[in-house]
Amino acid sequence: MSGVVTTFDNAATLDACLASLAFCDERVVLDSGSTDATREIAEKHGARISIRPFEGYGPQKQHAIDLATHDWILLLDADEHLTPIGREAIERELRAPRADGYRLPRQEWLFWRWAHPEARANWQLRLFRKSRGRMNTVPVHAAPVIDGTPFDLDAPFRHYGEPHLADRVDKVNRYSSGLVVHKRRKPIRGLSARILVQPTLAFLKLYIGKRYFLDGWAGYFAARTHAFYTFLKYAKVLEAQRKPDQS
Template sequence: MPNLPLTLAVITRNEAACIARCLDSVPFAAEKLVVDSGSDDDTVAVARAHGARVVQQDWLGFGPQRNFATTQCAHDWILVLDADEWLSPELAAELERELPALMAGDAAGALLRRRTIYMGRPLRWYRPSVGEKLARLYHRGRARWTDARVHESLRLDGRAPVFKAPFDHANNPTLVHKQLKVLRYSELKCRDWLDQRKPARMWQAPFVYLLAFLKDYVFRLACLDGWRGFLIAQTAASYALYKRMRYYEMVNNPASVAEAADALEKHRIEH
């Protein structure tokens, strides 16, 4: 497969178990870049063995880390994947076929459809996990990641066609991984709220939980995926509730910000 003037950019920390699959799924990229934030497993060695150039950068938050990665790429066109994501063979073939024309035009980027693997197999009905459209391919002169510490998004300045075939995402190998991610993501989101001086409104908490559960279980069709769908909706609602409880604690006990950061670092709860 010929190389295209494109960089695959992946941000990592302790992703030795899955980084090879991610990198190997993009054989047409002229450059593979891994921006690592202090892995103490074999992530760096595995990434280099699978053709990646590795740059070390202390963790900045998801948006700033992705913007830093953008500056390190050798090519203007960039494909972003997380370490637990990979291109399906169908999408790899579609990109190889369509990218030359896209990159020669004035498009800002493209949207890719993501298919989620949950508890060992794809979800069939839950809407965010079946063909969810994400901006993951872009020209760095026509796009920029938001500076949010978590739940960042790519802002495209121009048209962005949609590719048909999906890429895959191994969503939280276990519920333990999910709960650890909830702790990390909640901490980052609450730090953003602190910066914005958002009021802590705990009276909203019960309604936030109920509405978040109904949104995912009913309106996003998680109910049709059986008990796996119930677990998806419950963990999403619990995350929405926990963020507000944790933010209330931060506002009322500012010392807890540093104490929690120390605890997360001590137990190496990953990004």
């Protein structure tokens, strides 16, 4: 199995990420020009390091997957790490695989605390056969897909989210801007209604649906900033459509 990670200035979290992948047959790190200690940390863990300019989230991760030499891929971001329970579950499952891909539960760091155990995890496809999987072409939030139906495997991994509210706001601002060009290619039906309604629905989906209310103010902040992101990604499209071209 290949543990695959893409990096850019991730010295603060990469050590834990690669340590959690120590059981893999190889660890592949694709860096896009880090200027901190990212590459030194990868070298310390014996990872196979390649360097490639960043050309988008999906293409970068796909190139990293292509560099792997094993068919089973465990794909993590540099600010994520697999838990010991997750490692045990994966090792047991791969002795006799029941599927070509598996969704794993991601546990979130919310500003100053881990999400409550009863909060609903974000299940994501992260373990799959290279011969059956690939990255999709969704901008910003690109994710792997497989030919077939993935299984849910209770192999938790953890995500170190932004440690400060300002960092989260900066991220949602960048991500929402990254979606504008893509969404301008074709009209969005009911754009005005989405601006008015979708932010509230996004808040409720996290705060009530995923039980972030169990996380106190940290859960409220996470749900509220997610709602703000939802507002921005549609509002920026409307702004771009109505603003005269000044180029």
